[in-house]
Amino acid sequence: xxxxxxxxxxxxxxxxxxxxxxxxxxxxxxxxxxxxxxxxxxxxxxxxxxxxxxxxxxxxxxxxxxxxxxxxxxxxxxxxxxxxxxxxxxxxxxxxxxxxxxxxxxxxxxxxxxxxxxxxxxxxxxxxxxxxxxxxxxxxxxxxxxxxxxxxxxxxxxxxxxxxxxxxxxxxxxxxxxxxxxxxxxxxxxxxxxxxxxxxxxxxxxxxxxxxxxxxxxxxxxxxxxxxxxxxxxxxxxxxxxxxxxxxxxxxxx
Numbered sequence: 001x002x003x004x005x006x007x008x009x010x011x012x013x014x015x016x017x018x019x020x021x022x023x024x025x026x027x028x029x030x031x032x033x034x035x036x037x038x039x040x041x042x043x044x045x046x047x048x049x050x051x052x053x054x055x056x057x058x059x060x061x062x063x064x065x066x067x068x069x070x071x072x073x074x075x076x077x078x079x080x081x082x083x084x085x086x087x088x089x090x091x092x093x094x095x096x097x098x099x100x101x102x103x104x105x106x107x108x109x110x111x112x113x114x115x116x117x118x119x120x121x122x123x124x125x126x127x128x129x130x131x132x133x134x135x136x137x138x139x140x141x142x143x144x145x146x147x148x149x150x151x152x153x154x155x156x157x158x159x160x161x162x163x164x165x166x167x168x169x170x171x172x173x174x175x176x177x178x179x180x181x182x183x184x185x186x187x188x189x190x191x192x193x194x195x196x197x198x199x200x201x202x203x204x205x206x207x208x209x210x211x212x213x214x215x216x217x218x219x220x221x222x223x224x225x226x227x228x229x230x231x232x233x234x235x236x237x238x239x240x241x242x243x244x245x246x247x248x249x250x251x252x253x254x
Contacts, residue, residue, distance in 0.1 A: 007033030008220035008245035035064035052158035054088035066102035084141035136160035182221035220245035
């Protein structure tokens, strides 16, 4: 399993792209920067899209992905998420006012985007992958995903503050190869992180105690305006299995 970090940040600025992870070139996790982050030829190769929640930095490029690939694929992008997220996207983004409804273009029978309901607690076969959706501690319908292919399992919490259920399940996986989670704010903004349901280096230190041991941890969603400070505070944790996703367009093989 190859995980490409198209964008791994919790904000947008030159050199910093919002969250989009691409697995084996086929399975996209969140759509914060996919249209701006890879060529259109690569965009058309995506089959399935997991959306963790409906905040803008995780869905914005659904609009441009659909526009870029309109008429080029011969089949729809299959979007997998829960009903709350689908409703939010359709109400506030693909509503023919902010952006065209690509679930009906070029036609309802032949759409560019097609939603599939995927609720917390469900496990589905999606392409070559077995994917389990797990509720995590964030807003806008947030899900984490446990993705398995062959003898490899990788966990993606995406946006979340301190949470529990996904670690209970992850600790049962004997084939777990990697954990992708987040640290958004420095310790000095602990109240902001708490109110917005994100992690600081201090809270991720406690969260790691819940995670399976000896598994590499990849921390993304760093806010661009705090990246240097976050690097310093995360490195001060002294946790050798942490990799900080400070540079976009990186790939990891599991």
